[in-house]
Amino acid sequence: MKKAFSLLELIFAIVVLGVISSFAIPKYLDTKDSAVVSTIKRDISTITTSVQTYYLINRKIDKISDALSINESNWQVEDTKLTFFEGSQECLSLSIKEQNGLKVIVQNIKSDIGKICDKLSAEGITFRTFELY
Template sequence: MRRGFTMIELIFVIVILGILAAVAIPKLAATRDDAKISKGLSEVSTALNDFGSYYTARGSFADNLSDMTNVTNWNPATIDVNATGGGNDDTSYQVEDNGGGLVNCVKFTFYSDGNITVASDYNSSASQSNICSGIVNSSTFTNGLAGTKQFGGKRIKL
């Protein structure tokens, strides 16, 4: 009586495991991308709310983004809305591209009168990012976050 597995049995087990892995790995990658897209949309929404709350409370935007929001994926890290003499300034929310680097995804343009314009900053021909493409093409972005938002509160000063 022999103990152990035959070579044929081991090959069948390895082939079955390979087939299962070939089916499961793309599904897991898509799920990870969906999670990153949801996180990006949440951070953009949170940042917009934080910018609006800051402007409403103080009557102007801060020069440093970290003073207005705790979202960290920004380029550049500072803005000078009040230093431009009534003009505007912008910053971009960044996400990973397919190569692991950062790519500009969502552009926030700040105006000294309290308006913020939210728009896609993604150039699909210049960079490849499944995450950014998912963010700017989602209905949450196009139907809710994108566009010009106006915040008030110039009479409220702390």
């Protein structure tokens, strides 16, 4: 007598693995997006604090890169603007502008670009200005 699995046992095992993976794969992908959202939120906090501190000490800021160095795999850095892209579209930007004679950081988000932008918007990242004192 041979010892082996029957066809019914193999089919049952494949079905169980399929059901488990149907829950695990979306959860894994959601976890990755949540990690990116957490990183972007932390970056926003770091950027605003660093730029405000630099401006407080020097009373001017010509380039954001003077105040901090940021992970350029997530952010595109220009002179007075940082941009986060989801895919090839601009999702979130932080730029230094002058409003009513005051320097401010303007945070702007386009929440309809993709999943990460939607999650950022759902977590309270919206259009906002931060004053530079």
